[in-house]
Amino acid sequence: MKQLELLHEGKSKLIYATDSAERIVVRFKDDATAFYNIKRAKIQNKARMNCEISSMVLGYLNENGVKTHFVERLDDEAQLCKVVKHIPVEVIVRNVIAGSMAKRLGIEEGIVPENTIFDLCLMDERLGDPLINDHHAVALGVVTYEELAEIYAASARINSLLVELYAKVGVKLVDFKIEFGRSDDGALFLADELTPDTCRLWDVESGEPLDKDRFRRDMGRVREAYEEVAKRLHNALNK
Ligand code: TMP
């Protein structure tokens, strides 16, 4: 499979066409941004760590019957992925209260609710990917209620599998963000990375974050945290 022209440059990834209309190359970058580009830096080795982590996690989901766009890892920093038609919403799954939910509702970070929380955001950077609800999403014409039911069911299944995986490596999966797409035949696919950029991961023993909050909150040892996650997953999945 040949990597061809650049189709899209995002904040942390580059997307390339290939010689197959059904495949793209996703190439990770060392760049880190937070708060919509207000804070920027390069984190040495992040591209390689995120490629490795996301390849292991999406591979694990594929093996457990979740359809993801991940096909294979191509090199240190790139994956071959399936082309899907992107659905312009983000689903945030929360097992522990943290981040924007803690702030918005004045709840202390670290509180564990009895239910799993699903947030829906509209993907529109100019608006700062605003939090919306199901009715907004349907009114905007981006999804139907039936599609939302399928998306939430897939998100719940992904959450269970990830909670189980991370528990095995001494990590609490606090929350994460995912995006979906559809293949030509209408099947729903997880079409996103799953990395410490897009998940909150707390070390069970120390409670220390092993994710991008270390960058967002100037906590230091960002690269070391990503490397720790990669190492633990590597050992657990025998990769
Ligand atoms: P939040 O608490 O800031 O809403 O973030 C919830 C989760 O979503 C957290 O794991 C980080 C992830 N996330 C992204 O992947 N991209 C984003 O743009 C934002 C705001 C959050």
Ligand code: ASP
């Ligand atoms: N959407 C945020 C940014 O641009 C990323 C984040 O905080 O995870 O920079």
